[in-house]
Amino acid sequence: MPTAVLERSRAAQRPLSLSLTEAELTQIGQYFDRSAITFGLYKNARYQDRIFPFGVVPRVIEAQEYARLEKGLVQRVQALNLFLADVYGPQKVIKDGVVPAEFVTASSGFLGPCMGVKPPKDLYSHLSGIDLVQAKSGEWVVLEDNLRVPSGASYPLIARQAFRAVCPQKFPADRVVDNQDYPTRLRQTMEHVSTGGLAVVLSPGRYNSAFFEHAYLAERMGIPLVFGEDLTCRDGKVYCRSLGGLVKVGVIYRRISDEYLDPLVFEADSLIGVPGLFEAYARGRVAVVNGFGNGVADDKGLYYFVPRLVKYYLGEEAILQNAPTYLPVYPQDRAYVLANLGKLVIKDVAEAGGYGVLFGSRLSRARREEIRNLIVREPRRWIAQEVVDFQDGEIFQDGRLVARKADFRAYVLAGETTQVWPCGLTRYATEPGSMIVNSSQGGGFKDTWVLR
Amino acid sequence: MTAPVPPTKATRLYWLGRYAQRAVQVVATSPGLVDPTVEGSLRFNLDRAYENGFHLRDILDTATFAHLRLALSRCQILVPGDLLAYEGVRDAVFAFWGMADETLGTEPLDLCRWGRFLEVWASLRGTDERRGAEAWKRLTAVWTSLGVAAPTAEWEAVQGWFGECYDHV
Numbered sequence: 001m002p003t004a005v006l007e008r009s010r011a012a013q014r015p016l017s018l019s020l021t022e023a024e025l026t027q028i029g030q031y032f033d034r035s036a037i038t039f040g041l042y043k044n045a046r047y048q049d050r051i052f053p054f055g056v057v058p059r060v061i062e063a064q065e066y067a068r069l070e071k072g073l074v075q076r077v078q079a080l081n082l083f084l085a086d087v088y089g090p091q092k093v094i095k096d097g098v099v100p101a102e103f104v105t106a107s108s109g110f111l112g113p114c115m116g117v118k119p120p121k122d123l124y125s126h127l128s129g130i131d132l133v134q135a136k137s138g139e140w141v142v143l144e145d146n147l148r149v150p151s152g153a154s155y156p157l158i159a160r161q162a163f164r165a166v167c168p169q170k171f172p173a174d175r176v177v178d179n180q181d182y183p184t185r186l187r188q189t190m191e192h193v194s195t196g197g198l199a200v201v202l203s204p205g206r207y208n209s210a211f212f213e214h215a216y217l218a219e220r221m222g223i224p225l226v227f228g229e230d231l232t233c234r235d236g237k238v239y240c241r242s243l244g245g246l247v248k249v250g251v252i253y254r255r256i257s258d259e260y261l262d263p264l265v266f267e268a269d270s271l272i273g274v275p276g277l278f279e280a281y282a283r284g285r286v287a288v289v290n291g292f293g294n295g296v297a298d299d300k301g302l303y304y305f306v307p308r309l310v311k312y313y314l315g316e317e318a319i320l321q322n323a324p325t326y327l328p329v330y331p332q333d334r335a336y337v338l339a340n341l342g343k344l345v346i347k348d349v350a351e352a353g354g355y356g357v358l359f360g361s362r363l364s365r366a367r368r369e370e371i372r373n374l375i376v377r378e379p380r381r382w383i384a385q386e387v388v389d390f391q392d393g394e395i396f397q398d399g400r401l402v403a404r405k406a407d408f409r410a411y412v413l414a415g416e417t418t419q420v421w422p423c424g425l426t427r428y429a430t431e432p433g434s435m436i437v438n439s440s441q442g443g444g445f446k447d448t449w450v451l452r
Numbered sequence: 453m454t455a456p457v458p459p460t461k462a463t464r465l466y467w468l469g470r471y472a473q474r475a476v477q478v479v480a481t482s483p484g485l486v487d488p489t490v491e492g493s494l495r496f497n498l499d500r501a502y503e504n505g506f507h508l509r510d511i512l513d514t515a516t517f518a519h520l521r522l523a524l525s526r527c528q529i530l531v532p533g534d535l536l537a538y539e540g541v542r543d544a545v546f547a548f549w550g551m552a553d554e555t556l557g558t559e560p561l562d563l564c565r566w567g568r569f570l571e572v573w574a575s576l577r578g579t580d581e582r583r584g585a586e587a588w589k590r591l592t593a594v595w596t597s598l599g600v601a602a603p604t605a606e607w608e609a610v611q612g613w614f615g616e617c618y619d620h621v
Binding site: 198223229243 | 455456458459460461462506507509510511513514517521522525540559598618621
């Protein structure tokens with residue numbers, strides 16, 4: 001019977017351990033298959049629905065540790081929301097020299113049409129996914145902010161159900177904060193900014209890698225899942241087509257990137273968007289969750305400045321720190337990066353999903369030279385970070401316990417208040433030693449148990 | 453507020469009903485047909501029922517959809533000649549119908565039943581007058597519930613009736 005002593009609870013007065021029989025592990029796998037808990041992958045240009053690998057052993061976060069994390073996450077997202085309102089408004093942050101203009105206007109996430117547009121309640125990032133790792137010292141370090149369409153919350157949500165259905169007697173319900181209220185929290189966040197009318201989840205379609213999540217969240221929130229063709233804009237308002245006629249839409253939880261959302265303003269070739277949606281949004285007739293143009297705030301280059309933004313907008317020191325980061329656009333940083341390429345992680349700011357991440361130590365001499373030249377030629381395109389030796393997490397793989405690198409995505413909801421969902425997605429690398437945990441690159445996931 | 457059913461979803465509900473019912477019928481009439489590339493085979497029909505269901509996951513809910521998934525999973529491992537295993541596929545589809553009755557809202561359920569009863573009626577008309585009439589009664593009840601007029605009881609008219617009623621929406 002494989003048994004895991006849950007790492008973070010070892011120091012607690014009553015440590016948690018988890019023993020599962022082979023039959024229970026099999027049944028959890030069957031629950032996943034039966035419920036079609038899938039994540040889509042494109043392999044050799046072919047789409048495949050694959051059951052998302054589930055490591056079963058949860059990440060455990062102690063109550064005290066979570067309280068600090070929560071405070072830091074709320075602070076970070078509040079600052080990022082204020083930054084977004086500022087860059088699409090007076091741009092004081094640039095005028096005051098806190099962030100150089102080129103990190104705003106040259107960012108591919110900065111959308112000119114959003115200048116001067118005020119979304120309902122002045123909120124841009126209603127749902128933020130903040131990626132962190134826990135260093136071996138125990139310190140939490142932010143790796144990335146995701147303020148556009150962060151995915152993944154549905155997986156720990158349904159995984160908790162699967163675990164409790166298969167082995168209810170083994171779930172320490174008295175010690176772990178319940179996570180089943182995520183759909184209610186998200187729905188309330190949407191309602192807070194709604195302009196009145198129907199709430200919908202807008203999905204790009206069945207072949208999106210996270211389609212399971214789109215449908216599952218719609219199901220759990222009790223609102224329709226729609227595609228672009230189901231919505232239409234008339235007189236600056238958005239409507240949902242239905243057999244009974246048109247129904248006004250007040251808020252859209254969109255799972256489509258900005259550039260494909262409205263072919264009249266952005267990518268003209270987009271077939272998955274809604275013509276006229278941006279106009280309705282700009283006129284305050286519909287709320288879009290998350291707002292347009294958030295990409296400027298989760299740009300890998302802007303990340304460097306986030307602790308400064310916390311200080312600038314909130315007058316507080318940032319509770320959560322970034323991984324040590326260098327911007328080659330600054331001569332001093334560039335010199336350091338070029339001299340230390342072999343020990344740094346180099347990231348292409350235009351990439352996402354774990355793509356464009358290069359570990360200097362693993363590059364061939366020729367490839368390192370190539371990257372060196374690219375950095376010299378296009379310094380704005382790259383950032384470099386010290387490698388954070390982050391903690392392993394235990395997972396059940398093929399019926400036995402193994403250790404794998406794991407990160408953590410926390411979900412922060414900004415509505416009437418800014419709050420953190422007391423759970424999160426722990427992603428792990430399926431290959432030993434690998435630091436790439438992204439689902440799109442074959443990674444798996446674990447539930448996260450926040451202790452009372 | 454009752455969730456509106458967009459026309460794209462309505463079409464999928466209708467075809468989900470048709471393909472799932474065809475799968476049930478094919479087990480009874482030609483269970484040996486499991487090749488997914490053969491039009492009308494059990495696997496062909498289940499693949500299409502599943503695909504429509506996948507698009508409708510928010511309406512069907514995870515527990516109801518799970519029965520379609522189960523039917524397809526069972527079908528994928530069928531061994532030719534194992535008749536009890538074929539029954540297992542059919543059981544899963546019936547369990548799906550049972551769950552759908554419990555969980556779907558009136559309008560989505562009616563749209564799904566439209567497709568289902570149309571297939572039932574089509575398989576019985578001209579061969580079993582009593583059961584054919586019963587199926588027609590059920591179809592009529594669906595149209596009444598949806599506020600749609602009934603067509604004439606001729607195959608061409610009934611088959612095209614869904615499009616006639618909703619193509620303009």
